[in-house]
Amino acid sequence: MVRQGNIDNPPKTPLVPGFECSGIIEALGDSVKGFEIGDRVMAFVNYNAWAEVVCTPVEFVYKIPDDMSFSEAAAFPMNFVTAYMMLFEVANLREGMSVLVHSAGGGVGQAVAQLCSTIPNVTVFGTASSFKHEAIKDSVTHLFDRNADYVQEVKRISTEGVDIVLDCLCGENTGKGLSLLKPLGTYILYGSSNMVTGETKSFFSFAKSWWQVEKVNPIKLYEENKVIAGFSLLNLLFKQNRGGLIKSVMDKLINLYNNKKIKPVVDSLWALEEVKEAMQRIHDRGNIGKLILDVEKAPTPLMANDSTETSEAGEEEEDHEGDNENKERMPFIQ
Numbered sequence: 001m002v003r004q005g006n007i008d009n010p011p012k013t014p015l016v017p018g019f020e021c022s023g024i025i026e027a028l029g030d031s032v033k034g035f036e037i038g039d040r041v042m043a044f045v046n047y048n049a050w051a052e053v054v055c056t057p058v059e060f061v062y063k064i065p066d067d068m069s070f071s072e073a074a075a076f077p078m079n080f081v082t083a084y085m086m087l088f089e090v091a092n093l094r095e096g097m098s099v100l101v102h103s104a105g106g107g108v109g110q111a112v113a114q115l116c117s118t119i120p121n122v123t124v125f126g127t128a129s130s131f132k133h134e135a136i137k138d139s140v141t142h143l144f145d146r147n148a149d150y151v152q153e154v155k156r157i158s159t160e161g162v163d164i165v166l167d168c169l170c171g172e173n174t175g176k177g178l179s180l181l182k183p184l185g186t187y188i189l190y191g192s193s194n195m196v197t198g199e200t201k202s203f204f205s206f207a208k209s210w211w212q213v214e215k216v217n218p219i220k221l222y223e224e225n226k227v228i229a230g231f232s233l234l235n236l237l238f239k240q241n242r243g244g245l246i247k248s249v250m251d252k253l254i255n256l257y258n259n260k261k262i263k264p265v266v267d268s269l270w271a272l273e274e275v276k277e278a279m280q281r282i283h284d285r286g287n288i289g290k291l292i293l294d295v296e297k298a299p300t301p302l303m304a305n306d307s308t309e310t311s312e313a314g315e316e317e318e319d320h321e322g323d324n325e326n327k328e329r330m331p332f333i334q
Helices: 070-074 077-090 107-116 130-136 150-157 173-180 203-212 218-224 233-238 243-258 272-283
Strands: 020-024 040-044 061-063 098-101 123-128 142-145 162-167 181-189 227-230 266-270 290-293 308-310 316-318
Touching: 020 070, 040 070, 040 077, 061 243, 070 266, 070 290, 077 107, 077 162, 077 181, 077 233, 077 243, 098 107, 107 123, 123 130, 123 150, 130 142, 142 150, 150 173, 162 173, 173 181, 233 243, 266 272, 272 290
Parallel strands: 098 123, 098 162, 123 142, 162 181, 181 227, 266 290
Antiparallel strands: 020 040, 040 061, 308 316
8 A cells, every 4th residue: 555655645755665573673772771782672663664774762662572583573563453452442352242354364364363262252254365264264263255245144144243343445345344233333444455456556446445435424323333443553653652552552462472372473484675576465465464574584485384493693594405496486375
């Protein structure tokens, strides 16, 4: 969306994209307390994360748990904070509730599924591309093809619908999501990937997706006891000064990680030179979990479940034995 300018006030080029990263502290500001040079950390950055060195305010920096790798740490903050705040801060997820999440195979979708599993008797309905179903079928209760009539499928299983809808697609899915809400249910829009349809920005596609958005009548919300909300973690962090709230959420999430309740899903690792191929994989909805740009990795894909060793300095070192067939620089399925 940033690349195509499909956001409010897109930054002027040239720019370095990226909003989260992990690494080792090289330098500290004079007044910084609680961190030391050499600490392993993960951080939010207001752009500029896709680089070998980044600079960001201390309130956006968090220490990496001892058992967490750098690739997991780079995949952790955005997905899990977004999922946690939507479920628990906005929608008030409780025992026995039901959740519909789109793009269930993506980074946020997998974080939502894992967090839902920490609450008893939560039913998770998910939509995803059919080729991802085998890989993610154990993470959700009911899984539907993203192109199927999921409204009827959900109502066939739960006639009243669901308590929470998490929508990163927008367009026609807004009306469908609202129609599936139970009384006192919450619909949360946290993205609009349907606006990104081609290689470049298309006004026709943008307008079509916009016209498909349900026109919300406040009186109807009142009569049907439904809640509609939006969530943007980046705006919360960088425009609305809620860094303290985000830190408290990160503390809870790190505790869940240390207790083996949640774990980031890494789809693949890519060299900086492979950013074009990596972005194409996301664009084609080919990923399950997060794609990581590793500044120390040589080009050619390294999947997260390949044999890797971590040196004392923390670098991922690829086991090249028997790896000749993976030399072609192109996206491939895990």
